[in-house]
Amino acid sequence: MRNDEQVWRLVDDRKEPYAALSDRVWGTPELCYDEHRSAAAHREMLEAEGFRVTTDVAGIPTALMGEWGEDGPVIAILGEYDALPGLSQEAGIAEKRPMEGSTYGHGCGHNVLGAASLMAASAVKDWLRANNLPGRIRYYGCPAEEGGAAKGFMVRDGAFDDVDLAISWHPACFSGVNEPSSLANTRIDFSFTGRAAHAASSPHLGRSALDAIELMNVGVNYMREHMPSDARIHYAYLDAGGIAPNVVQAKTKVRYLIRARNLEELRGLVTRVRKIADGAALMTETTVSTQVISAVSNLLGNTPLEQAMHDNYQRLGPPQFSEADRAYAAEIQKTLREEDIVSAYRRQGLTPEKGKSLCDLIVPLGTKGAGMVGSTDVGDVSWKVPTVQARGATYAIGTPGHSWQVVAQGKAPAAHTGMVHVAKVMAGTAVDALRNPDLIAKAKADHQARTGGKPYESPLPADAKPALGMSLAE
Incomplete structure (x- = not known):
């Protein structure tokens, strides 16, 4: 046999x-x-x-x-x-x-x-x-x-x-x-922080974190014309700031999934997306912080x-x-x-x-x-x-x-x-x-x-940890 x-x-x-x-x-x-x-x-x-x-x-x-x-x-x-x-x-x-x-x-x-x-x-x-x-x-x-x-x-x-x-x-x-x-990818959470206010009586005192996310998404969507055709970018709202339209939303979070043909192209796209997020924060006078959830090689x-x-x-x-x-x-x-x-x-x-x-x-x-x-x-x-x-x-x-x-x-x-x-x-x-x-x-x-004989280099940041207890697939 x-x-x-x-x-x-x-x-x-x-x-x-x-x-x-x-x-x-x-x-x-x-x-x-x-x-x-x-x-x-x-x-x-x-x-x-x-x-x-x-x-x-x-x-x-x-x-x-x-x-x-x-x-x-x-x-x-x-x-x-x-x-x-x-x-x-x-x-x-x-x-x-x-x-x-x-x-x-x-x-x-x-x-x-x-x-x-x-x-x-x-x-x-x-x-x-x-x-x-x-x-x-x-x-x-x-x-x-x-x-x-x-x-x-x-x-x-x-x-x-x-x-x-x-x-x-x-x-x-x-x-x-x-x-x-396959495509290399990374998942990054972008959290925007603004200032709450009464949306009718004092909207000028508020700084909308929801506006920041929406401007970020618009910027990324415009970027799609100017990135490699086999790259992919997806996003999902994790926190849209609440359900009360009469309150200026003070905190929001969006998860971005960025994909590219290889790690070099991925790093370039991530840099551009981060710049767009910074720009959205600048336009809305909010602040933005990020957390890398995962990253994989092609x-x-x-x-x-x-x-x-x-x-x-x-x-x-x-x-x-x-x-x-x-x-x-x-x-x-x-x-x-x-x-x-x-x-x-x-x-x-x-x-x-x-x-x-x-x-x-x-x-x-x-x-x-x-x-x-x-x-x-x-x-x-x-x-x-x-x-x-x-x-x-x-x-x-x-x-x-x-x-x-x-x-x-x-x-x-x-x-x-x-x-x-x-x-x-x-x-x-x-x-x-x-x-x-x-x-x-x-x-x-x-x-x-x-x-090329080069040792494996993880695309994960050195301080990234498995996202235990977090909802990753929503």
Whole structure:
């Protein structure tokens, strides 16, 4: 039996308990840095599997790491388990129907993400033991990917200092190696302070913090014409100053999410946004203070690891979905626009096909699609150590990320099938590296070339801390 077939069988043996883990996390959706029940479920599984468990990684209560093995190379497999607000949804149906008593939901599939990654790490652990080989396999339970940049804090704190390479994945419509494209970003809170006054009898005595925010937003919106076309800026009011229109608002707060192609461009945009905020304060005779909530780097690719992962996809073939899976996915597609489905193909560089509800192919390596304009804190791991990511088909083609449709499909048999499939790909890639020191050496050489040999520099300010207890995804 080939090594990949051996570790794939070890993955198959775990399908039921890890599907149950995924469903358990789906049933307890928690926002970033508040994933206490989800982290506990992963810790319990790690302990049951015999891993040495470290909790409170980087001082984050919901971050953990499980390790098995001695000596040899260190392979990290990354998992996530945070949910999103406003996406409560019943499972297994094809209509929008929020669940009573909950407003959160796993609209990015992180319940499946964490379970598949831990599943792969556990299979590699048993493969190492069965073959009596040196090497350490680690599972990193990473909270707060949705806005909290937890991996960035973990990297900055040294959690990946002795890792040789890292493997991750994300739920998607299609299966294949993830194109290493994402935007660097930062989240900054701008707080304006003015002076309250009676808005009718003495408005001249007031200095409106709300006016300051509105002028800042106008200035940033005018700036959009004069920034790179692939940059993105979003904002949300956290405090508009109260609900009384007859009081000049004395305090307000707005959160800005600024994205750019790389850290250099990001720093330039941040400087410009800060100048606009200062200008708004000057115009309104208010003061402004800032707090950096999070920051992440853009993704860095790694050709040798991407080829090794693609080879596993090729040997394994596409996920085998049932006719019932395809029928349910077709019902989900009826809730989508044609534009959603076409866009899903174009993002992968594929030609749209009529009548196909679930993935039945492996996206060719190197296919250039529309590219990712989102962000991920996996980017910081990729600048620290050689990193590769998979995309695993777990839901209907065209399903938009961060949608109720993702939540509805999160416990479906197709999600479990896709979870097992991508766990095999990750486990097979890890085994290839453990068996072949030359692959690790080539991956490190590629990483050295891409970084220019420069050490990782965190985009987080030195005094920034994980925003525990703060609402990051609103």
